[in-house]
Amino acid sequence: MKSVIPVTVVDIKVACSQCNLRELCLPFGLDPNEIDQLDELVGSRRKIKRQQHLYRSGESFEAIYAIRAGSFKTDVILEDGRDQVTGFQMTGEVLGLDGISTEHHSCNAIALEDSEVCVIPFNRLEELSRTVESLQHQFHKIMSREIVRDHGVMMLLGSMRAEERLAAFLLNMSQRFTARGFSPSEFHLRMTRDEIGSYLGLKLETVSRAFSRFQEEGLVAVQQKHIRILDTPGLKRLLNHHAA
Amino acid sequence: MKSVIPVTVVDIKVACSQCNLRELCLPFGLDPNEIDQLDELVGSRRKIKRQQHLYRSGESFEAIYAIRAGSFKTDVILEDGRDQVTGFQMTGEVLGLDGISTEHHSCNAIALEDSEVCVIPFNRLEELSRTVESLQHQFHKIMSREIVRDHGVMMLLGSMRAEERLAAFLLNMSQRFTARGFSPSEFHLRMTRDEIGSYLGLKLETVSRAFSRFQEEGLVAVQQKHIRILDTPGLKRLLNHHAA
DNA sequence: GGGCCCCTTTGATCCACGTCAATACTGTTT
DNA sequence: AAACAGTATTGACGTGGATCAAAGGGGCCC
Numbered sequence: 001m002k003s004v005i006p007v008t009v010v011d012i013k014v015a016c017s018q019c020n021l022r023e024l025c026l027p028f029g030l031d032p033n034e035i036d037q038l039d040e041l042v043g044s045r046r047k048i049k050r051q052q053h054l055y056r057s058g059e060s061f062e063a064i065y066a067i068r069a070g071s072f073k074t075d076v077i078l079e080d081g082r083d084q085v086t087g088f089q090m091t092g093e094v095l096g097l098d099g100i101s102t103e104h105h106s107c108n109a110i111a112l113e114d115s116e117v118c119v120i121p122f123n124r125l126e127e128l129s130r131t132v133e134s135l136q137h138q139f140h141k142i143m144s145r146e147i148v149r150d151h152g153v154m155m156l157l158g159s160m161r162a163e164e165r166l167a168a169f170l171l172n173m174s175q176r177f178t179a180r181g182f183s184p185s186e187f188h189l190r191m192t193r194d195e196i197g198s199y200l201g202l203k204l205e206t207v208s209r210a211f212s213r214f215q216e217e218g219l220v221a222v223q224q225k226h227i228r229i230l231d232t233p234g235l236k237r238l239l240n241h242h243a244a
Numbered sequence: 245m246k247s248v249i250p251v252t253v254v255d256i257k258v259a260c261s262q263c264n265l266r267e268l269c270l271p272f273g274l275d276p277n278e279i280d281q282l283d284e285l286v287g288s289r290r291k292i293k294r295q296q297h298l299y300r301s302g303e304s305f306e307a308i309y310a311i312r313a314g315s316f317k318t319d320v321i322l323e324d325g326r327d328q329v330t331g332f333q334m335t336g337e338v339l340g341l342d343g344i345s346t347e348h349h350s351c352n353a354i355a356l357e358d359s360e361v362c363v364i365p366f367n368r369l370e371e372l373s374r375t376v377e378s379l380q381h382q383f384h385k386i387m388s389r390e391i392v393r394d395h396g397v398m399m400l401l402g403s404m405r406a407e408e409r410l411a412a413f414l415l416n417m418s419q420r421f422t423a424r425g426f427s428p429s430e431f432h433l434r435m436t437r438d439e440i441g442s443y444l445g446l447k448l449e450t451v452s453r454a455f456s457r458f459q460e461e462g463l464v465a466v467q468q469k470h471i472r473i474l475d476t477p478g479l480k481r482l483l484n485h486h487a488a
Numbered sequence: 489g490g491g492c493c494c495c496t497t498t499g500a501t502c503c504a505c506g507t508c509a510a511t512a513c514t515g516t517t518t
Numbered sequence: 519a520a521a522c523a524g525t526a527t528t529g530a531c532g533t534g535g536a537t538c539a540a541a542g543g544g545g546c547c548c
Contacts, residue, residue, distance in 0.1 A: 074395075076395055076396075076398075076399050078399070078403070078484065079484050080484050080485065082403045082404075083403070084395075084399040084402045084403045086395045086398050086399075097387075097388055097391055098388060098391055098392050098395065099388070100384050100385055100387070100388035101385050101388035101389040101391070101392050106392045106395065107395060126377070126380060126381065126384070129374075129380075130373075130374045130375070130377065130380065131374070133370070133374065136370060136373075136374065137370065140344050140387075141344055141345050143344070143384075143387045143388070143391070144341055144342060144343070144344035144345035144387070145345040146391050147341055147342055147345070147387070147390050147391060147394065148342050148345050148346075148350045150391065150394035150395070150397075150398065151320055151328075151330045151342065151350065151351060151394070152320075153394075153398055154320075154328055154330050154394065154397055154398065154401060155320050155322070155326075155328040155330075157398060157401035157402050157445060158328045158401050158442065158443075158444075158445035159322070159326045159327070159328045159442075159445070160326075161504075161505090162504075162505070192524090192525065192526090193525075193526065193527095194525085198402065198403075199402075200402075201402035201403070202505080202506090203505075203506055203507080204525090204526080205505090205506075205507085205526095205527085205528085206504090206505060206506075208526060208527055208528080209505095209527085209528080211526095211527090212527075212528080224513080224514075224525080224526070225525095239322075240322065240323050241324065405534075405535090406534075406535065436494090436495065436496090437495075437496065437497095438495085438496095446535075446536090447535075447536055447537080448495090448496080449496090449497085449498085449535085449536080449537085450534090450535055450536075452495095452496060452497055452498080453497085453498080453535090455496095455497090456497075456498080468495080468496075468543085468544075469495095
């Protein structure tokens, strides 16, 4: 199953201090001098083309990756071929934390569009975070945030019905686009219905039908991957007003 | 919803070096001198009676907890009352990592039986792990392990059918009991069918029926909470031989 | 040691979502 | 501009697990 992964390594110096994502990413909370130290550690960037793997399950773990541009999905595949999308990641978010535990990656990370990541060698990150307290703390927060996010997904998969799951997904996407300075109400999804379905524990047809339903009810305007949210409170109501 | 939480603080000194759980817990990989430093940091133990909360969602985050005796569940509760069990924790496992992200706990931790935890003040843990490299690394591994575990649960909730979920659950329990020196094939579950169901995204009736089915097929012997696994390969086969 | 409450099991019925299938749309390639 | 492949929508039907209901155990408290 191994295949050659085409990789582009860009050897120009990266500057976290110049990065407009620093408020979302590892540099958050660091002072300018500390950010410079982090800069020295981020050795290279890597460009990943759409549909290509950033890393694969089983590969040895060397670095974590901060998304500089583009977006990714992570998935887990069972022996029998079933797969589950475990997350979608956007700029400023960190990939690869799953690998720390066993020194090998336990999922696949695949670019949803042409993307670029900052490569952060993990042993050097641990080293620096031993002297830079704010970096240590921010890194811990990022890991913890991932755990909290996962619990949210478990809630979604374990206790919500199809339309609630999709509403939660759309609201989450909206919020994350907003945090990146994009419109809260209008955006392009980079993943297919099938990928959304896998993430939400639904079949693609069910996702499609739920979209159509939302459209009929005037909650959103859907045109393929282009989404316009028309009634945010309506979507939120869908989530909480569940007759227990 | 706030209520007084009865707490017993035991002020005797705890010694990780004497603890038979150290191979599963934070001290793993530390040399004797380093373990002594960790010992100094673990200020107190806390006894938690069955059904009592170790912490609640919303409470401010101060410490993480290593389970010294007993077991716990963690759950998340939505406004409308729906709740989802996000995990069951056994001795040597660490609770509270969810709180790092926002400085407030994002789930509830409830004892499944009379239990005891070691209280590890988080700011002091960060401090010590700045000088003790092995502690830093072990802590990162523990957080990462939690992320990997969560991905496994997402797989389970998103892609498996009821009997597969229960088989995966039983095999996981068996493996964790084994790691603690107990029988791989015979154990007492400390949680109810309802709690198992919540964790697995199923109703308690479905869990009960799946147990009965396993019993009929000679895979396990079930007597209430007492489980005897009769055919481990059979359970594993259930997991992987899914006609995709 | 008796009584009560919670937990579990089992059966009957229902329904949300999956499955199967056909058609339509979009963007890309030549 | 035509042809194509991947993606999305929609309909008809089937089913796994939810729901509703009733009865049987076990453990715990007084």
